Amino acid sequence: MNSPALSASKRQPARGWVIVALLLTAATACSFLLDRYVSLTSQAMIYVLAVVIASYKLDWIESAVCAVAAVTALNFFFVPPRWTFEVENQEHFIALGTMLVLALVISHLAKGVRRETELAHLNERRARQLQALATDLSNVNSPADIEALGHKALDAAFAGPCSLALTQDGRELDFAADLDAAVRDGMRCCMREAAVLGPGTGRWPGLLAWYLPLGERGHVTGAACVRPALAADEAGREHAQALCALLAQALWRLRVTASMLAAQSEAQRQQLQSTFLAAISHDLRTPLAAIVGAASSLQTQRDKRGEPEQDRLLGSIVSEASYLSTVTENTLQLVQLTGAAQALKRDWESMEEIVGAVLARVRQRDAQRRIKSNVPEHLPLVKADPVLLAQLISNLLDNALQYSDGAIDLSVSVEAQELLVSVKDRGPGIPEAEQKVIFEAYTRGDQSGQRGAGLGLALCRAIALAHGGRLTLRPRRGGGSNFVLALPLDAQQPGQELNQELP
Amino acid sequence: MTLRVLVVEDDREIRALMQSSLSVEGFEVQTAVSLSEASALLRHSPPDVIVLDLGLPDGDGVQLVREVRSRHSLPIIVVSARHQEAQKIQLLDAGADDYLTKPFSVGELLARIRVALRHRGTALAAAVTVHELDDLRIDLAAHSVLRSGEVLHLTPTEFKLLARLVRSAGRVVTHRQLLLDVWGPEFTEHTHYLRLYMAQLRAKIERDPAEPRHLLTETGVGYRLAAV
Numbered sequence: 255m256n257s258p259a260l261s262a263s264k265r266q267p268a269r270g271w272v273i274v275a276l277l278l279t280a281a282t283a284c285s286f287l288l289d290r291y292v293s294l295t296s297q298a299m300i301y302v303l304a305v306v307i308a309s310y311k312l313d314w315i316e317s318a319v320c321a322v323a324a325v326t327a328l329n330f331f332f333v334p335p336r337w338t339f340e341v342e343n344q345e346h347f348i349a350l351g352t353m354l355v356l357a358l359v360i361s362h363l364a365k366g367v368r369r370e371t372e373l374a375h376l377n378e379r380r381a382r383q384l385q386a387l388a389t390d391l392s393n394v395n396s397p398a399d400i401e402a403l404g405h406k407a408l409d410a411a412f413a414g415p416c417s418l419a420l421t422q423d424g425r426e427l428d429f430a431a432d433l434d435a436a437v438r439d440g441m442r443c444c445m446r447e448a449a450v451l452g453p454g455t456g457r458w459p460g461l462l463a464w465y466l467p468l469g470e471r472g473h474v475t476g477a478a479c480v481r482p483a484l485a486a487d488e489a490g491r492e493h494a495q496a497l498c499a500l501l502a503q504a505l506w507r508l509r510v511t512a513s514m515l516a517a518q519s520e521a522q523r524q525q526l527q528s529t530f531l532a533a534i535s536h537d538l539r540t541p542l543a544a545i546v547g548a549a550s551s552l553q554t555q556r557d558k559r560g561e562p563e564q565d566r567l568l569g570s571i572v573s574e575a576s577y578l579s580t581v582t583e584n585t586l587q588l589v590q591l592t593g594a595a596q597a598l599k600r601d602w603e604s605m606e607e608i609v610g611a612v613l614a615r616v617r618q619r620d621a622q623r624r625i626k627s628n629v630p631e632h633l634p635l636v637k638a639d640p641v642l643l644a645q646l647i648s649n650l651l652d653n654a655l656q657y658s659d660g661a662i663d664l665s666v667s668v669e670a671q672e673l674l675v676s677v678k679d680r681g682p683g684i685p686e687a688e689q690k691v692i693f694e695a696y697t698r699g700d701q702s703g704q705r706g707a708g709l710g711l712a713l714c715r716a717i718a719l720a721h722g723g724r725l726t727l728r729p730r731r732g733g734g735s736n737f738v739l740a741l742p743l744d745a746q747q748p749g750q751e752l753n754q755e756l757p
Numbered sequence: 758m759t760l761r762v763l764v765v766e767d768d769r770e771i772r773a774l775m776q777s778s779l780s781v782e783g784f785e786v787q788t789a790v791s792l793s794e795a796s797a798l799l800r801h802s803p804p805d806v807i808v809l810d811l812g813l814p815d816g817d818g819v820q821l822v823r824e825v826r827s828r829h830s831l832p833i834i835v836v837s838a839r840h841q842e843a844q845k846i847q848l849l850d851a852g853a854d855d856y857l858t859k860p861f862s863v864g865e866l867l868a869r870i871r872v873a874l875r876h877r878g879t880a881l882a883a884a885v886t887v888h889e890l891d892d893l894r895i896d897l898a899a900h901s902v903l904r905s906g907e908v909l910h911l912t913p914t915e916f917k918l919l920a921r922l923v924r925s926a927g928r929v930v931t932h933r934q935l936l937l938d939v940w941g942p943e944f945t946e947h948t949h950y951l952r953l954y955m956a957q958l959r960a961k962i963e964r965d966p967a968e969p970r971h972l973l974t975e976t977g978v979g980y981r982l983a984a985v
Contacts, residue, residue, distance in 0.1 A: 617968075
């Protein structure tokens with residue numbers, strides 16, 4: 255809104271007198287030029303024309319002075335006896351009087367027309383400003399933006415100085431540091447009364463400014479101070495009120511949206527928590543049942559069972575217990591990652607090392623060496639939490655080992671400023687309907703009762719996201735799944751200073 | 758001579774399990790449930806190895822590790838849960854020798870104790886100068902590294918780094934310790950040096966650098982030169 259101030263325009267007084275002088279000079283010059291060809295009546299008409307123009311354009315004082323001067327000039331230059339102020343004929347007095355009255359009447363009428371035109375223009379500009387402000391406010395997402403727009407609108411609409419302050423959390427006004435104490439008082443008072451104060455409002459008419467609350471009683475979200483304030487300028491006050499109403503509406507909209515979102519996310523969180531707990535207890539109960547079963551069988555039937563059978567039960571206890579420990583670990587990490595913002599312990603890490611360490615651990619469960627790894631040399635370093643990344647890769651490999659029979663390909667590559675780690679298997683794959691939900695905390699690929707690392711994939715995705723990366727599932731042609739972790743790479747790699755010793 | 762192990766652990770079940778598992782292997786086992794009890798026992802009769810649990814009721818154990826280090830060279834093995842990473846590294850930097858993450862198997866515990874005791878013996882005798890495993894032979898005194906009898910050429914920094922790991926072969930060496938000993942005190946935060954040099958070392962020493970046999974990564978903690 256860059257229009258000039260929308261208040262009533264003011265004309266410089268000197269300009270009026272210059273116009274009067276120019277008009278009279280022009281009329282006199284014209285009359286002299288036509289002196290030989292026309293009668294005195296026509297010359298008088300030329301002066302009348304000048305007076306009409308002056309009365310239309312200028313104030314009544316200037317028009318009256320112009321009329322008197324025109325009559326005087328006509329009298330002096332053209333009315334016989336010429337070059338004197340004497341009036342020869344009574345008739346000319348009437349002409350002079352008429353001209354004076356004419357000038358005043360036209361001036362009065364013109365002034366009325368002018369005022370109305372100006373008012374119409376002003377109203378139009380104000381209406382346009384309100385419209386523009388409403389449009390701007392509909393795209394705004396923060397109280398600070400609303401405040402900025404409000405400041406701009408008030409400064410554009412009024413000569414000022416205007417000020418605006420919003421409440422903080424619905425309580426105290428947050429004033430600009432350099433705001434006058436009197437203005438602060440006025441703003442607080444209009445907020446308390448939830449009414450406009452100042453000249454023409456019937457409340458505190460002695461004030462030098464209007465104080466307007468933003469919003470209605472009970473929902474006041476701020477206050478504005480507008481200057482100059484004239485008791486008679488009702489349209490100006492109404493415009494200020496309209497601007498404030500728009501601002502209040504926008505603030506209210508923001509507040510309602512925020513509280514709606516908060517309520518929604520709280521409901522979602524509770525829903526998530528209960529399904530999450532249900533999923534966890536399911537995941538914990540299954541291995542616990544197996545452990546208790548095997549251990550109690552050993553306790554009560556040891557003598558009846560042969561040595562190979564005892565070994566099988568013991569092996570089952572150990573593997574179930576280690577599965578239990580994985581589930582617990584995943585759960586803990588997931589809760590930490592998705593809960594309160596936990597700072598990652600990030601450092602420059604080598605994916606080659608992380609993959610190597612994970613493989614060393616996972617190979618214990620991969621006696622047939624089904625995992626084929628393909629990790630190129632000279633990979634760029636990533637700024638990451640190595641423990642979390644190791645857990646991610648290890649979860650993906652565990653899943654692949656558990657759900658598929660054939661070879662599993664683990665490969666690392668660099669593509670377009672991203673480090674990609676992909677784990678491909680030739681298992682049954684994941685049905686399309688479930689592909690979207692397998693990363694949710696409470697779902698699992700198989701609903702058949704077969705177990706899996708229920709939270710494993712949810713944790714994997716949480717870890718990827720915490721590193722600013724992505725974890726995606728791509729179905730493979732010919733069956734199987736391909737999980738791809740993409741981590742953003744820093745363009746600025748460390749260790750440039752080591753170049754002399756490194757190839 | 759019976760070797761004595763001091764187990765500092767506040768959980769009764771785990772303490773009992775460790776005691777019985779170690780006794781079966783022929784160790785004489787003392788137990789303590791708190792740091793104060795442990796230091797009292799230490800003053801009375803120092804053991805041959807300490808197994809120290811993190812998260813004891815009366816402190817974080819750093820004080821105990823410093824106290825032991827100031828008077829004895831006996832090995833300390835830290836037992837930690839997964840979420841106690843930071844504390845574990847702190848203890849390793851303070852002078853603990855190795856760590857175990859819960860849950861661990863009895864086999865792992867015994868292996869760690871064996872490695873730690875072997876080092877205690879060599880620490881009292883001459884320092885390790887030769888490391889041999891599979892086809893790899895490192896001779897610190899001769900500055901030579903051989904793989905299948907073939908000489909490997911290392912840069913001075915690579916050799917320094919490898920030598921530091923050889924002197925603690927089988928045990929974890931934290932990032933901080935490596936940076937401190939190889940590059941110096943002002944480089945202890947430059948973990949990327951380690952990443953780059955370890956990659957170089959692996960490329961030269963390992964048959965499959967992506968799945969190392971010798972230069973093992975202890976994720977988030979440090980490195981370990983495989984001893985078995």
